[in-house]
Amino acid sequence: MVAKTETARAARGDAEGRRRDILASAEQLLEESGYAALTVRAIAAGAGVSAGTVYQYFNGKEDVFVALMARRLQEVQAVLAELDRGIGIAGVLREILPHITELWRRLGRSAPQWEAKVLAGGRRGKGVVTSATVYRRTLDALERALRETAEACGQTLIDDPALPHWVWDALIGIADDVLLGGSRQSRVRPKRLVEFATEAIERSIVAGSDQG
Template sequence: MAVRGEPDRAARGDAERRRHDILASAEQLLEESGYAALTVRAIAAGAGVSAGTVYQYFSGKEDVFVALTARRLQRVQAALAEVDRGIGIAGILREVLPEITELWRRLGRSAPQWEAKVLAGGRRSKGVVTSATVYRETLDALAGALREAAEVRGQTLVDDPALPHWVWDALVGVADDLLLGGARQSRVRPERLVEFATGAIERSIVV
């Protein structure tokens, strides 16, 4: 005899798996071909579901896109929450850089679309507003981690609201170089680039 509530749990599990498959399909499309390849039909084909099923979970490809971005940003937040503040500012940046690099590897070529649809003004869907909120939360988490690391080391950060934005953009730049192999063309090892860049970022934001 079935226990009361088991069908509901099974239905929720199936729904979560379908949502996961839809997002995984979309992320693969973005990584391989960019935002232009992201259509509901292509997402559905990759997930092994119908286009109608995709619309049960998302209002369209834009909502799928911002959900992916939010999920990756939340992973960056999780990395920031777990890292030991005692390793210092540069250490924290080195620890979180792999998550930022993975975000950029999978979604970087679609960054202009995300900026236009999520960060720019204009009418927004609930999903877009949520993704923009997660982005702000990620910058807040970054700022908080840097501040706490500075306090542990007896350092003082530059007092400027642009600081977390600049640090984020600098890390994205490092991630882009790591992915494209720019530094290797000049015979600079990736680990040396990371060490130099994170140290330079620390020096630039400490009074």
């Protein structure tokens, strides 16, 4: 199945447009069939270009995956930077959750396969470094937003370097439940799950909070 339907594609000579077409094709392949289906040939077919053109922009499918993940993470960073700190910690988490859910839906389950493929080949070069750097920046942006929000609301966050990592992993868990419909099987509405979970995260990271 061709990953990308016939839509307006970049004109010849539009380098940035071609790059967008390649990334859009790869992302749809991942969403529909997973990392195993991601090949340079399939990406090229979906983007309406040759395999050689894909290699003009990326070193291979692993680098394409890095670019996709970086783009999604940078979107989360941008949202965090713009959020009103007055909406509270749970409010901030609820605002970014749809973006994290979309990232997880499209790319998350393929990440372990990408990592295994790259590291198994002994390739710890630019792609791995880029992915790790963007991820760290996202966690930094998350922690900064949470601390600024806590300050705006008269709260103090627990001082622990594990905090942003734990919050991120908790949000991924919520996203996974929303996507798989786990809460609905227990007759819990997804909206209520999100409300409860984000409020629980807030209580767990605010110093001196003993609400329960």
